[in-house]
Amino acid sequence: MCTTCGCGETGHQHAHAHTHPYAPRRRVSMEQDILAKNDAHAAVNRARFAEGGVFALNLVSSPGSGKTTLLCRTIEMLKGRRAVAVIEGDQQTSNDAERIRATGAPAVQINTGKGCHLDAHMVGHALEELPLAKGSLLMIENVGNLVCPAAFDLGEAHKVVILSVTEGEDKPIKYPDMFRAAHLMLLNKCDLLPHLSFDVERAIRYARQVNPDIEVIRLSATTGEGMDAWLAWLERAPVAA
Amino acid sequence: MHEMSLAEGIVELIEEAAAKQGFSSVKLVALEIGRLSSVEPEALAFCFDAATRGSIAEGAKLEIDNVPGRGVCLQCGAEVEMENLYDPCPKCGAYGLRVTGGTEMRVKELEVD
Numbered sequence: 001m002c003t004t005c006g007c008g009e010t011g012h013q014h015a016h017a018h019t020h021p022y023a024p025r026r027r028v029s030m031e032q033d034i035l036a037k038n039d040a041h042a043a044v045n046r047a048r049f050a051e052g053g054v055f056a057l058n059l060v061s062s063p064g065s066g067k068t069t070l071l072c073r074t075i076e077m078l079k080g081r082r083a084v085a086v087i088e089g090d091q092q093t094s095n096d097a098e099r100i101r102a103t104g105a106p107a108v109q110i111n112t113g114k115g116c117h118l119d120a121h122m123v124g125h126a127l128e129e130l131p132l133a134k135g136s137l138l139m140i141e142n143v144g145n146l147v148c149p150a151a152f153d154l155g156e157a158h159k160v161v162i163l164s165v166t167e168g169e170d171k172p173i174k175y176p177d178m179f180r181a182a183h184l185m186l187l188n189k190c191d192l193l194p195h196l197s198f199d200v201e202r203a204i205r206y207a208r209q210v211n212p213d214i215e216v217i218r219l220s221a222t223t224g225e226g227m228d229a230w231l232a233w234l235e236r237a238p239v240a241a
Numbered sequence: 242m243h244e245m246s247l248a249e250g251i252v253e254l255i256e257e258a259a260a261k262q263g264f265s266s267v268k269l270v271a272l273e274i275g276r277l278s279s280v281e282p283e284a285l286a287f288c289f290d291a292a293t294r295g296s297i298a299e300g301a302k303l304e305i306d307n308v309p310g311r312g313v314c315l316q317c318g319a320e321v322e323m324e325n326l327y328d329p330c331p332k333c334g335a336y337g338l339r340v341t342g343g344t345e346m347r348v349k350e351l352e353v354d
Contacts, residue, residue, distance in 0.1 A: 028262060030348040034250050034272070117243055148243035151279045151346075176326035177279040180340070205336075210326045212315055212337035 007121070038152055041120035045155025048127060049138070055237070056138040058118075058154050060178055061162035062171070063144030066188045068096045070162065070221040071139055075103045077231060083133040087126045087140045089118040096141065106131050117148035120155055137234060146175035158183035158237065165189050165196055169203035176210040184215045184233065191220035244284040247346065248292035254348050255298050267298040269352035275343035277310035277326055310343030 033039065049056045059067055068088075075084045086107040088096040097109035108126040110118060123140060132138065140156060142149040150159075161182035163171055166189055172179040179185065185207050187200065200218065207214050217233060219226025255267055270289070274280050282305045293299050310323035316335035323343065329336050 025268060025352055025354055026264075028258060028264065028351040028353050030254065030258060030350050032254050032348050034247050034254070034346040034348060037250055037253055115246075117246070119246065147279070148246075151243055151247075173327040180326055206327070209329075209336040212339060 035151065035153075038120050041124050042153040042155040045120055045124055045127065049155060049157075052132055053135045054132055054138050055136070055234075056140065056154075056156045058140050058142060058149070058156035058159045059162060060142045060146070060149045060159055060182065061144060061164075062146050062167060065144070065162045065164040065167070066221050067141050067144070067162055068099055070186070070188060070219075071141060072099060072103050073221045073224065073227060074139070074230070074234075075100070075105045077227060078137070078234075079104075082234075083136040085130055085132055085136050085138050087118075087123060087130065087138070089122075089141060089143045091115070091143065112143055116143060116145050117152050118142050118154060119152050123154045146171065146178045150175075150177040150181045160184045160186060162186045162188050163203065163207075165193055165198040165200070165203075169199050170206055172203065172206040172210055179207050179214065180211045182211065182214060184217065184237075186230065187216060187218045189220055189222070190218045190226060191223045243279070244281060244288045245292065247280065247285060248288035251289065251348055252292050252296050252298060255351065256296065258351070259297055259353075264351075264353035265297055266354040267301045267351050268354060269302045269304060270298060271304045271306065271349040271351070273306045273308055273345050273347040273349050275308045275310065275345040277323060277340055277343040278346045280346055282307060306349070308343050308345055311341045312338035313341055314338055 061067055071086060078084055084105045086100045086105055088100065088107055088109045089112060090096055091112050094109040097107040100107035108130045110122050110126050112118065140154055159182040161178055163185060165187060187203065204216050207216065217226060217229045219230055259265065274282055286303050289303050293301060312323045313320050314330035314333060314335060315337050317330060317333040319330060319332040321331055323338060328338065330338055
């Protein structure tokens with residue numbers, strides 16, 4: 001049985017269908033957020049992070065933006081400086097978690113099956129299996145999808161959106177919810193810029209159109225350019241969401 | 242299709258309320274969905290039908306109040322109505338409106354038997 005939330009418990013249902021023929025219709029005030037359940041799980045995760053001094057980031061992007069390569073490079077560069085752990089979200093396969101483990105960092109894979117996003121409940125379960133050293137950096141790589149993960153708080157300090165320069169520079173206004181939810185935008189694969197017609201300034205302008213406060217770092221996880229700025233951000237980023 | 246997860250969340254909230262408040266059938270579910278939230282009302286209505294099947298809210302009518310988006314312009318300070326997150330300020334034309342309303346996703350009330 002799940003110790004976090006009691007799921008899997010062979011409990012009984014209180015709600016049951018039977019009719020009271022003379023009961024009049026009545027109105028019941030709810031005033032509850034639809035995501036209340038997810039948010040409650042997120043609050044538990046957040047409390048757990050606070051207790052362990054864990055800095056948790058929720059990394060979101062389209063498929064193929066280079067998230068896993070960025071994570072591997074980040075882990076390599078932080079070796080000996082800071083403990084890093086990873087939760088990987090994909091519909092299928094544990095390929096990404098294996099790539100992370102090859103760097104020596106602990107990683108847990110979540111397969112969402114048909115699901116298009118991670119939720120706080122799944123992350124809570126993954127945390128049960130993940131050894132988290134005090135003061136760790138926890139990077140949660142969400143399912144590659146610029147739509148659904150925007151709505152689900154996982155308990156992270158910040159969402160970080162990764163946009164690679166091989167995509168369209170108008171992604172921020174095509175998928176505004178995600179760019180609005182993110183605190184930081186990493187422009188990845190910048191080493192390829194000479195071969196592309198991607199307009200960096202325009203991409204940043206679009207991102208600030210939907211989120212005036214978004215921070216931007218240009219980098220390439222492959223060549224390492226800009227990685228220092230990213231590591232510096234990790235050092236100075238406010239821990240609280 | 243996170244609308245399916247949201248519809249399942251709505252059913253959970255309803256069943257919890259039913260257990261606490263002792264009703265056994267839901268006739269109407271009233272929601273507040275902001276125009277700047279990440280929810281497509283039509284997709285949510287479709288998923289709601291699927292998610293409520295076999296629950297106490299099966300067959301319930303879904304009423305969605307589409308709350309308008311609101312924002313404040315960081316340049317001229319005007320409080321304005323917003324259609325989209327990437328809209329410029331209708332008063333001064335500047336981009337970068339800070340959203341102040343219209344992102345809600347709430348279950349407002351139920352009509353029950």
